[in-house]
Amino acid sequence: KAGVTQTPRYLIKTRGQQVTLSCSPISGHRSVSWYQQTPGQGLQFLFEYFSETQRNKGNFPGRFSGRQFSNSRSEMNVSTLELGDSALYLCASSLDAGAILETQYFGPGTRLLVL
Amino acid sequence: AQKVTQAQTEISVVEKEDVTLDCVYETRDTTYYLFWYKQPPSGELVFLIRRNSFDEQNEISGRYSWNFQKSTSSFNFTITASQVVDSAVYFCALSEAGNYGQNFVFGPGTRLSVLP
Numbered sequence: 001k002a003g004v005t006q007t008p009r010y011l012i013k014t015r016g017q018q019v020t021l022s023c024s025p026i027s028g029h030r031s032v033s034w035y036q037q038t039p040g041q042g043l044q045f046l047f048e049y050f051s052e053t054q055r056n057k058g059n060f061p062g063r064f065s066g067r068q069f070s071n072s073r074s075e076m077n078v079s080t081l082e083l084g085d086s087a088l089y090l091c092a093s094s095l096d097a098g099a100i101l102e103t104q105y106f107g108p109g110t111r112l113l114v115l
Numbered sequence: 116a117q118k119v120t121q122a123q124t125e126i127s128v129v130e131k132e133d134v135t136l137d138c139v140y141e142t143r144d145t146t147y148y149l150f151w152y153k154q155p156p157s158g159e160l161v162f163l164i165r166r167n168s169f170d171e172q173n174e175i176s177g178r179y180s181w182n183f184q185k186s187t188s189s190f191n192f193t194i195t196a197s198q199v200v201d202s203a204v205y206f207c208a209l210s211e212a213g214n215y216g217q218n219f220v221f222g223p224g225t226r227l228s229v230l231p
Contacts, residue, residue: 035160043206043221058219090160100148100210100219106160 002027004093004107012113018079021110025072025093031055032074033104034066037088046089049074050096078112086114117142119209119222127228128197136192136225138207144168149183149190150208154224160206166190197229 005024013019025032034046045058049068066076072093078085088111092104118141128134140149151163164174166183174181178195194201207222 042223043208045219088158092160100165103162103165105162108157108159 004091004105006089006091006107006110008110009108010111010113012115013081014115015081015083017081018077019081019112020075020077021089021091021112023074023076023091023093023107025074025091026105029093029095029105030072031094031096031102032068032072033092033094034074034076035090035092036060037090037109038084038086043090046076081114083114085112087112117209117211117220119207119220121205121207121222121225123225124223125226125228127230129230130199131196133193133195134197134227134229136194136205136207136227138190138192138222140188140190140207140209142188142209142211144211146211148210150210151181151190151192152206152208152221153203154206155203163192163205194227197227199229199231202227202229 004026007022011019023032031050033048035043036046037043046060046064047054047058047066048056052068063079066074068074088109090106090109092106094102094104120139122137126134147168149166153161153163164181171183171185180193182191204224204226206224210219
């Protein structure tokens with residue numbers, strides 16, 4: 001069974017641009033969560049999607065958004081990029097109930113550099 | 116407010132030594148979940164264990180064991196007979212069951228280096 005895949009793996013953008021990251025969960029998984037990892041703030045939860053609906057959201061500004069498609073693939077978008085958005089963005093999938101009640105499987109991440 | 120503290124920033128041990136990674140948490144909820152994750156150099160997080168606040172039974176999985184003590188708000192992780200492949204950053208995390216999402220909090224991580 002294929003694992004969680006994230007594309008692209010690396011990305012360089014400039015301040016003010018927007019970016020879209022993609023995550024394909026493990027086949028049959030319907031819950032997708034996104035996390036941001038930076039040296040300064042560490043690992044932080046962004047949001048979780050289930051059945052095309054945002055089920056939970058972390059404490060991030062509205063510039064961070066996401067969506068989920070009917071095939072459970074998910075995208076996250078960051079608009080008006082700031083230098084501080086440079087980070088490793090991790091996606092994780094689980095069957096249904098999400099991170100609290102199920103094992104999550106993580107992708108390799110997308111490393112975003114904002115110049 | 117929730118908080119997870121991992122006081123050990125970096126630990127180095129020689130292969131076959133036992134090592135314990137400390138995790139201390141703060142929460143006002145009576146129902147919560149604790150987690151450990153491993154992040155090897157490849158960057159991909161790996162889920163290790165989940166424990167709910169009503170289950171204080173210690174758990175052993177191969178060379179890994181976890182000691183959950185509500186009295187001291189600690190959820191420590193021990194690797195027995197460490198191996199080079201155990202070298203990674205280990206994160207402890209906490210989620211209050213009623214507020215998953217905003218209150219899913221990770222500790223800063225402990226970088227473990229196992230030397231041959």
